[in-house]
Amino acid sequence: MTGPDTPQPRPNIGAIPPYVAGKPPTVRPGMTSYKLSSNENPYPPLPGVVEAVQEAVGSMNRYPDMGSVALYEALSERLGVPVGDLSLATGSVGLIYQLVQAFCEPGDEVVFAWRSFEAYPIAVTAAAATAVKVPVLADGRHDLDAMAAAITDRTRVVLVCTPNNPTGPAVTQAELDAFLAKVPARVLVVVDEAYVEFVRMDDPVDGLATYRSHPNVVLTRTFSKAYGLAGFRVGYAVAPAPIAAALRAVSLPFGVSTVAQAAAIASLEREPELLERVEALVAERTRVVDGLRDAGWDVPEAQGNFVWFELGDRTADFAAAADEVGIVVRPFAGEGARVSIGEDEANDRLLVLAKEFQK
Template sequence: MSTPQPRATVAEIPPYVAGKPPTVRPGMTSYKLSSNENPYPPLPGVVEAVQAGVAAMNRYPDMGSAALYTALAETFDVPTDHLSVATGSVGLIYQLVQAFCDPGDEVVFAWRSFEAYPIAITAAAATSVKVPVLADGRHDLDAMAAAITDRAKVVLVCTPNNPTGPSVTQAELDGFLAKVPSHVLVVVDEAYLEFVRMDDPVDGIATYRRHDNVVLTRTFSKAYGLAGFRVGYAVAPAPIAAALRAVSLPFGVSTIAQAAAIASLERRAELLERVDALVAERDRVVAGLREAGWDVPEPQGNFVWFELGERTADFAAAADEAGIVVRPFAGEGARVSIGEPEANDRLIAVAGRWSRL
């Protein structure tokens, strides 16, 4: 007897592997460094805004997210019709592929990069074109440009790149965009942009203003510390933003998520002070790792990358024994978030012992 069957591509969707929670160890505080979460609690005023939103939980959210669009437009000096919000930047990636790719169309991206990319692409019955990152974890933009065929509809540029860490420069991005056909959509995924400290950083807003085929995806999950509320936003030319809104899930961004995002934007100066503190911790961790003999890629997000190959699982186990859980990628390496100072100290200690094995 026949039964309903999903599309063949559904069986091909790779699973998303979330960061594990920390192992509870008696007498020891354990830390989760596996999900690139912000270790700071919500900014003052954000919790109060959320509590006010909870009182209206019997009502649907504002489907148009009008107040949030206004806050974003004022913060980044863009028109409201150049914006689209969704359940995190990952929700926007799903919508972009759905809106711009027919079955069999190609999406070009670096690899290893954000593991949700091939999931979203396969779910839309599109085809992944993975271009290996360079030895230092950077995007090989020349190879990515060469990989664009007549079937390509979307290119994803993750900067800073998750999980390897480096960012592309503005000059590199400009050179790349000059090679991309105008009908191919270029997604500049800036989930970690607030953490970037480098020469010639990408100016995403200026870049999108110069190109009709560029969209920026951003999130409140990382620097803003709203990972549990799932809210992200895209900045794009009006036709692209309209396409994203057309395929968005009705009422997808909750009332409390909208309230938290607006309150966070109002306190952006305080937020950036916290980001500066996390960047200082990142620099301290990198200095400690390099002193211990590690050659980690230049990190521009809130995490560091260890290229470990077949030793990855053993490294993750050693970290777990020390009360810190990291994000292993089997056979490749481990990504470790910058967390509380004590957690970072333990990482430096574990990595120091490991480098001497």
């Protein structure tokens, strides 16, 4: 029972859009089903990572190292940045929440492309800030000129998702440099690089060089995608020391678990083996995109581990047809569907489905 005499949440809480997670595959007798709805790495963890996690499990009765000292040191060495320029969180999505919380007052504006990562409007609304959505271009790319034009005196943060989830294209370094030249120095620019390891293009963004040359730029990255640790929730930000310190100040105490820290460190130690798997996924992505275009689909450039189908009012039908052949995709009602690059058999089924759906 609620009423004026019962506790009431802030008005913005009721306006928070729900996060829609990728559905698990439907179990179909006699058929292996595949989950292509969450951009997960289809490969199992490397043996060394599993062993590190198993060892860490033995201390689950103790709190994690709140300072994450070993992981910070490993990241500092791997990236060539000071420990003071790093901040950890439960996935890069946790960092997005913290950035908006740390830099926005209620009513301040956050500019981002749309459609883009669906957690952006959730994080912005949760902080009682105002989301300013700038439509992506027809080919799924960020309209950086329009985003720059959307910046006002109330803008505090701009989010640049590259590669863009769910449409797929990434911005170039030249495009990012031209954009940053238009952004006031007081505005924080977040370069969300959750899928950076999958980028294969001319003039890719060099995030580390960009952060080093701009005091208002922060990078967010994750171990969930290329590193295959989605179930452990580890993300990190690289930012000038004052920004990184603000993120650590609002971080959840003990947020990154002991096993997550151990898995991330072990993954960094085995990075060459992990990146071999990334190369295999990129090769599969190329095969899938080429197959879709041969079948008549005009899919955007894919620089993440997923492809985007612009379907409009056919989106639900496409998702249902995919489910019938044992693959589950991520539909965005009335807009399109994002399909992860998964196991070879799953990708084969997607290509067959795509050909049939075009008829």
